[in-house]
Amino acid sequence: MLIRWSAAAAAAMMLSSPVLLQGASAADKPTDPQIAHIAYTAGVIDINAAKQAQKKAKSKDVKAFAKDMLRDHEAVNKQALALVKKLNVTPEDNETSKALSKQAADKMAELDKLDGAAFDKAYVANEVAYHKAVNGALETQLIPSASNAELKSLLQTGLKIFQGHQQHAEHVAAELK
Amino acid sequence: MPGRLASIALAAVLLSMVVPARAATIEITMDNLVIAPPEVSAKIGDTITWVNRDFFAHTATARNGDFDVMLPPKKSATSVLKKAGTIEYYCRYHPNMKATLKIEP
Numbered sequence: 001m002l003i004r005w006s007a008a009a010a011a012a013m014m015l016s017s018p019v020l021l022q023g024a025s026a027a028d029k030p031t032d033p034q035i036a037h038i039a040y041t042a043g044v045i046d047i048n049a050a051k052q053a054q055k056k057a058k059s060k061d062v063k064a065f066a067k068d069m070l071r072d073h074e075a076v077n078k079q080a081l082a083l084v085k086k087l088n089v090t091p092e093d094n095e096t097s098k099a100l101s102k103q104a105a106d107k108m109a110e111l112d113k114l115d116g117a118a119f120d121k122a123y124v125a126n127e128v129a130y131h132k133a134v135n136g137a138l139e140t141q142l143i144p145s146a147s148n149a150e151l152k153s154l155l156q157t158g159l160k161i162f163q164g165h166q167q168h169a170e171h172v173a174a175e176l177k
Numbered sequence: 178m179p180g181r182l183a184s185i186a187l188a189a190v191l192l193s194m195v196v197p198a199r200a201a202t203i204e205i206t207m208d209n210l211v212i213a214p215p216e217v218s219a220k221i222g223d224t225i226t227w228v229n230r231d232f233f234a235h236t237a238t239a240r241n242g243d244f245d246v247m248l249p250p251k252k253s254a255t256s257v258l259k260k261a262g263t264i265e266y267y268c269r270y271h272p273n274m275k276a277t278l279k280i281e282p
C-alpha cells in the first residue's frame with residue numbers, strides 16, 4: 001500500500017508521528033466522513049491538551065499559547081460541525097482517529113506527571129511535534145483525499161491556522177530554553 | 178456695497194474650501210488569515226472599519242500600543258484615528274498577519 005503513496009507524501013510521513021503514519025497507511029484513501037472525523041478528533045486532542053496546560057502551566061507565554069490553541073481549535077471544530085450538518089454527513093470513526101486518540105491519551109497521562117517548568121517544556125515540545133504531524137497529514141493525505149469542495153476549503157483554512165500554531169509553538173519552545 | 182457683499186461671499190467660499198474634506202471611512206478586512214489592503218493611508222479623523230470575515234477571532238494590535246482592537250468571528254469594529262504616524266500592526270493570535278497603517282495629520 002505504501003508503494004502507491006507519492007514520494008512527497010512518503011517524505012512528509014517520515015517526519016510525522018508514528019501514529020499518523022500507521023493510521024494513514026491503514027486507510028488507503030479516507031472518505032469524507034472519515035476525514036471529517038479525523039480532523040475533528042485532531043482538534044479535540046489539542047483542545048484537551050490546552051485545557052490541561054491551562055491548569056498546569058507555569059510560564060505566562062505557555063498559558064497564553066494554550067489559550068490561543070483553545071480559541072482557534074474550538075472555532076475550527078465548531079465550523080466543522082456546522083459543515084457536516086449542512087452537508088448531511090455523519091463523521092465516521094476509523095483507525096486513524098482511534099490511533100490518534102490513543103496516542104493523545106498516553107501523552108496526557110505522561111504530561112500529567114510533570115509540573116512547573118518541566119511540564120511547560122514537555123507540553124510545548126509536544127505541541128510542536130503534534131502540529132507538525134497534523135499539518136503533514138492535512139497536506140499529504142486529508143486535503144488531497146477530500147472530495148467535497150467545502151470540506152477541502154475548511155481543511156485548507158485549518159492548515160493555514162495550524163501552520164501558524166506550529167511556528168508559535170516553535171517560538172515559545174525557543175524562548176523556554 | 179455690492180463689491181463688499183461680493184467679497185464676503187468670496188470669503189465664505191474660500192473658507193468652505195479651507196475646512197477639511199469630510200472624514201473618510203476606510204475598510205480593512207481580515208479574510209482567511211490575510212489583512213487587506215496590507216497598506217492603508219488615512220488622515221486623522223478618518224474612521225477605520227475592521228471587518229473579520231473569518232470564523233475565528235483576530236485582533237488588530239498596534240506594535241507601538243496605539244490601538245488593540247478585538248475582532249470576534251464574523252464581526253466588525255470601528256476605530257477613529259486620532260494620532261498621526263506610521264503604525265505597524267498585527268494579529269496577536271496569528272502573528273503572521275501583519276499590515277501597515279499610515280496616518281497623516
Ligand SMILES: [Cu+2]
Pocket residue numbers: 234235236268269270271274
Ligand atoms: Cu488572527
